[in-house]
Amino acid sequence: MNIIKFPYEMQAYCRELRQKRASIGFVPTMGFLHEGHLSLVRRAKKENDTVIVSIFVNPAQFGPDEDLERYPRNFEKDISLLKSEGVELVFHPKASDMYPEGYATFIDVEQVTNRLCGLSRPSHFKGVATIVAKLFNIVGQCRSYFGQKDYQQTVVVKKMVRDLHLDVEVVVCPTVREADGLAISSRNSYLQPDERTAATVLIKALRAGEAEALRLRPCGKVEAAKVTDAMQSVLENELMAEVEYVEAADPDTLERLKQLNGKAILALAVRIGRTRLIDNLIMEI
Amino acid sequence: MNIIKFPYEMQAYCRELRQKRASIGFVPTMGFLHEGHLSLVRRAKKENDTVIVSIFVNPAQFGPDEDLERYPRNFEKDISLLKSEGVELVFHPKASDMYPEGYATFIDVEQVTNRLCGLSRPSHFKGVATIVAKLFNIVGQCRSYFGQKDYQQTVVVKKMVRDLHLDVEVVVCPTVREADGLAISSRNSYLQPDERTAATVLIKALRAGEAEALRLRPCGKVEAAKVTDAMQSVLENELMAEVEYVEAADPDTLERLKQLNGKAILALAVRIGRTRLIDNLIMEI
Numbered sequence: 001m002n003i004i005k006f007p008y009e010m011q012a013y014c015r016e017l018r019q020k021r022a023s024i025g026f027v028p029t030m031g032f033l034h035e036g037h038l039s040l041v042r043r044a045k046k047e048n049d050t051v052i053v054s055i056f057v058n059p060a061q062f063g064p065d066e067d068l069e070r071y072p073r074n075f076e077k078d079i080s081l082l083k084s085e086g087v088e089l090v091f092h093p094k095a096s097d098m099y100p101e102g103y104a105t106f107i108d109v110e111q112v113t114n115r116l117c118g119l120s121r122p123s124h125f126k127g128v129a130t131i132v133a134k135l136f137n138i139v140g141q142c143r144s145y146f147g148q149k150d151y152q153q154t155v156v157v158k159k160m161v162r163d164l165h166l167d168v169e170v171v172v173c174p175t176v177r178e179a180d181g182l183a184i185s186s187r188n189s190y191l192q193p194d195e196r197t198a199a200t201v202l203i204k205a206l207r208a209g210e211a212e213a214l215r216l217r218p219c220g221k222v223e224a225a226k227v228t229d230a231m232q233s234v235l236e237n238e239l240m241a242e243v244e245y246v247e248a249a250d251p252d253t254l255e256r257l258k259q260l261n262g263k264a265i266l267a268l269a270v271r272i273g274r275t276r277l278i279d280n281l282i283m284e285i
Numbered sequence: 286m287n288i289i290k291f292p293y294e295m296q297a298y299c300r301e302l303r304q305k306r307a308s309i310g311f312v313p314t315m316g317f318l319h320e321g322h323l324s325l326v327r328r329a330k331k332e333n334d335t336v337i338v339s340i341f342v343n344p345a346q347f348g349p350d351e352d353l354e355r356y357p358r359n360f361e362k363d364i365s366l367l368k369s370e371g372v373e374l375v376f377h378p379k380a381s382d383m384y385p386e387g388y389a390t391f392i393d394v395e396q397v398t399n400r401l402c403g404l405s406r407p408s409h410f411k412g413v414a415t416i417v418a419k420l421f422n423i424v425g426q427c428r429s430y431f432g433q434k435d436y437q438q439t440v441v442v443k444k445m446v447r448d449l450h451l452d453v454e455v456v457v458c459p460t461v462r463e464a465d466g467l468a469i470s471s472r473n474s475y476l477q478p479d480e481r482t483a484a485t486v487l488i489k490a491l492r493a494g495e496a497e498a499l500r501l502r503p504c505g506k507v508e509a510a511k512v513t514d515a516m517q518s519v520l521e522n523e524l525m526a527e528v529e530y531v532e533a534a535d536p537d538t539l540e541r542l543k544q545l546n547g548k549a550i551l552a553l554a555v556r557i558g559r560t561r562l563i564d565n566l567i568m569e570i
Contacts, residue, residue, distance in 0.1 A: 007450050015426070015452075021304075104395040105414075105448035111389045129390075137450040141300070163390035165292050165422040167300075 001083055003090045007098065010091050011138045014052070022049040024142035026168075028135050031055040032072040032186040033081050036176040040145035041085050043173055048143055053082055054091040054135055056098065060106075061127030072189045091138070098134065106130050109156045109163070115254040116152050116267055117278065120244055125156050132157050133166065141167040149175040149183045151265060151280045155254060175279070177203065183279045190275040198240035199272050202279040205234040205246070209266045210283050213248075217285055222260040224248040235270065244269035244276070251282060260285045286368055288375045292383065295376050296423045299337070307334040309427035311453075313420050316340040317357040317471040318366050321461040325430040326370050328458055333428060338367055339376040339420055341383065345391075346412030357474045376423070383419065391415050394441045394448070400539040401437050401552055402563065405529055410441050417442050418451065426452040434460040434468045436550060436565045440539055460564070462488065468564045475560040483525040484557050487564040490519040490531070494551045495568050498533075502570055507545040509533040520555065529554035529561070536567055545570045 004010045017024055025044030029037050037053075044051045055078055062068035075092070082090060106126050112118075113125035136144065146154045154172045161168050176184045181203035182196075191199055212230035216222045231246045248257045251265045260283075267280040289295045302309055310329030314322050322338075329336045340363055347353035360377070367375060391411050397403075398410035421429065431439045439457045446453050461469045466488035467481075476484055497515035501507045516531045533542045536550045545568075552565040 011450060011452060018303075019306075102396075103448055104397065105445050106393050106395070107390065108393060109390045111387075134448075134450055137452065140452065160390050163388055163419075165296060165419055167296060167422065167425065 001079065001088055001090065003079070003092055005092055005094065005097070007093055007134075007138050010093075011140070013089075014138070014140045014142075017050055018141060024048055024139060025051045026135070026139045026142040026144045027051065027053045028132060028144065028146075029053060029055055030057045030071070030186065031078050032074055032189070033078045034176075034184050034186065036147050036149060036184045038081065038085060039176050040147060040173050041082070041087060043171065044143065044145050045086065047171075050089060051087050052089045052091060052139060052142075053087050054093075054139075056091075056093055056095075056131070056135075058098075058127060058131040059095055060099065060130055061124050063121055063123055066121075067187075067190075070190075072186055091135075098131070107133050107160065107164075109160050112152070112155050112159055112254050115256070116245060116247060116249065117269060118152070120269070125152070128153055129156055129160050133160060133164065136161075136166050136168050143169045143171055145171045145173055147175060148172050148282070149185065149279065151267060151282075152254060155252070181207075183277075185277065187275055187277065191272060195240060195272045195275065198238050199275075199277055201235055201238040201241050201272075202268060202270055202277055205231040205268060206266050206279060206281040208234045209246075209248070210281055213260050213264075213283060213285055222285060224257045224260055224264075227260060227266065231266065231268065235268075240272050242271040244271065286364065286373055286375060288364070288377055290377055290379065290382070292378055292419075292423050295378075296425070298374075299423070299425045299427075302335055303426060309333055309424060310336045311420070311424045311427040311429045312336065312338045313417060313429065313431075314338060314340055315342045315356065315471065316363050317359055317474070318363045319461075319469050319471065321432050321434060321469040323366065323370060324461050325432060325458050326367070326372060328456065329428065329430050330371065332456075335374060336372050337374045337376060337424060337427075338372050339378075339424075341376075341378055341380075341416070341420075343383075343412060343416040344380055345384065345415055346409050348406055348408060351406075352472075352475075355475075357471050376420075383416070392418050392445065392449075394445050397437070397440050397444055397539050400541070401530060401532060401534065402554060403437070405554070410437070413438055414441055414445050418445060418449065421446075421451050421453050428454045428456055430456045430458055432460060433457050433567070434470065434564065436552060436567075437539060440537070466492075468562075470562065472560055472562065476557060480525060480557045480560065483523050484560075484562060486520055486523040486526050486557075487553060487555055487562055490516040490553060491551050491564060491566040493519045494531075494533070495566055498545050498549075498568060498570055507570060509542045509545055509549075512545060512551065516551065516553065520553075525557050527556040529556065 025048030209231040310333030392414040494516040
């Protein structure tokens, strides 16, 4: 396996791949890989000649009081997982090479970043957009794979790609879940056993919201407030859960819906103990 | 001559050029072409297999009270000039294709944009960085040519290219001047005859600053204030000139210098009537 550390080396390597007309599938990650990431890798392998996985915990997307330092890392295990998936090329830059002294350029995707997670994490998506653009510029023309679990991230990235004419096809893959429905996330490793049990409340609330919407559909208009109320009720029954937001939103603009009509995303962010978890469900009505 | 209007058509065309291993020289302009632009085109022709010139008056780099509407345009003449230079490919998009409804992504290059022209034109360089990144993403790997006259713009673009790993080599070419020293600019067309005469005060002030610096050099430290004072004195003698700034700055960071030592840029922005003109000189001491 080829592990490349330097951005310019990676860029030159990808340029050569393109000259050979090899299609590139690119999976950007922050490491601590799990089945969610691996599902992206497998899809990328199926659809491209070469797969590149980047492993980089991006400091720019963590707020000052967030979990950058304690964010879980296990590079050796990541590499061994990627080897068993047949990945041959990993990009693993240092923060000091991605953000050298005097670094000053940031990308702002307005509107879609001011909603949902953007409200409590004001600089988060600026950091996400910036690192993703940097990685896309290094890798160049490619298909890039993201998980639906970070739904707002996929909206921001797709919007940026369109607006800046980045030569990238963004592919969004379904959320991978544990047997009890918990969306797989690196941050699940923070959870104590009782918190891990409580964390299933996220998917339970989403499913309750979906069920309420489907129940109301035959009666005419489906008020979004009734759907989010159904989600809230489930969350209130879990004493360890502290709700940050519960919303029914337009899947493209992320604007809060008043009525559900057509496609909608049900989304929530909940703290279980010190751990902030997010999840979402796309539904059609 | 091939005039392409649509971003995605241009991107596909450039992708093909690269597959044929043709090197691309790219000259982004706002049209109303003059000898300054043509010097960039000639240099690009010398150094590349194909030259692309873009003509696009970028609304995002004009402030709300600036001259977007009255900015001079003459597309027919531009095309005839480019034909006589042997340019075969022009990109001429519509504003509604570059900034379609709901456009939301902007690039901020911090620090170097907060100085010189950035102080009076707070959103200007955000607009410049954004359009240049968009054009670079459309054209792809290339050498791109900019005039030194818009010196701060060249610093912002080079910084953005480095920070975002854009696959572009930025080439900065000398300012082209009229016989009497006035830097050639599309905005010179705004000047009434008496204003045109008065406008030579910019280069006179820069040369006076340079002369003062060279005069002081043998006496030890060269105080920047003495150099800018010499420039100010020249400007004060021209009653039609209203000074916006006069500075001696570090050529890389654009930070104001206290002492001149090594390379420096002398830069100024001056209003002659309603027309805002800028100019600069790089000097070594």
